[in-house]
Amino acid sequence: MRLTLFTDYSLRVLLVLATRTESLVTIADLAKAFDISHAHLMKVTHMLGKSGWVETVRGRNGGMRLSMHPSKLKLGTIVRHLETDFALVECFGEDNRCVLTGGCELAAVLARAMQAFLDELDRYSLADIANGSPALMVLPLWQEVTWQPRMTRPSIEVVPAVAQALLSEPVPSKRRKAGRSE
Structure with a gap:
């Protein structure tokens, strides 16, 4: 987001x-x-x-x-007030036409992630x-x-390179790699 x-x-x-x-x-x-x-x-x-x-x-x-x-x-209050659209996927929006609505785990995962994001902002x-x-x-x-x-x-010192790294795909841990190769 x-x-x-x-x-x-x-x-x-x-x-x-x-x-x-x-x-x-x-x-x-x-x-x-x-x-x-x-x-x-x-x-x-x-x-x-x-x-x-x-x-x-x-x-x-x-x-x-x-x-x-x-x-x-609180930061959460500010962001909720200023951001007009938290619709990360179509089913979060007002004009939802997604055929997966009601049977898609992605919406649930994204809703929990959005709530975690806002909960974190509410702490400060x-x-x-x-x-x-x-x-x-x-x-x-x-x-x-x-x-x-x-x-x-x-x-955490966040400069453009760090911000990109935080938002990039996670690197698999060595343990998971080792487990897959066995």
Whole structure:
């Protein structure tokens, strides 16, 4: 499953706001820091404002800030709200015409996997993620870091190569290979 860029950008904005709770952060500053389109961030900010998680202030000295403490906002809640389609297969969608519906184990396996994914996200708040994200503290933003989380290293360093490996086909263990050759 791949989260949309909209959700990705929304999570980035929320994480920045979680670390700069005493000041307003502007779309222009975020667009520059993340090298993201200003227009995309306008849409993201609008949706985050409508969600009630972010307070937006218009005008020359405007910007945005979290409307609640970062520990109160769970990642699962955010992703469920922002993602419009979790239909990995046709039978999960509204216009299901799959002839296997009702007699296919794939749907059950994917439903359990989706639930496990969302359950894992529900374990973490924005505060938890900010605690494990030292890169948030050094973003090139003029707003001062005002929320000082306890700093920990990320649980796994995920760079493109690691992300690809996590999503690739599992390598059979030596034990299973040995068992097959006997």
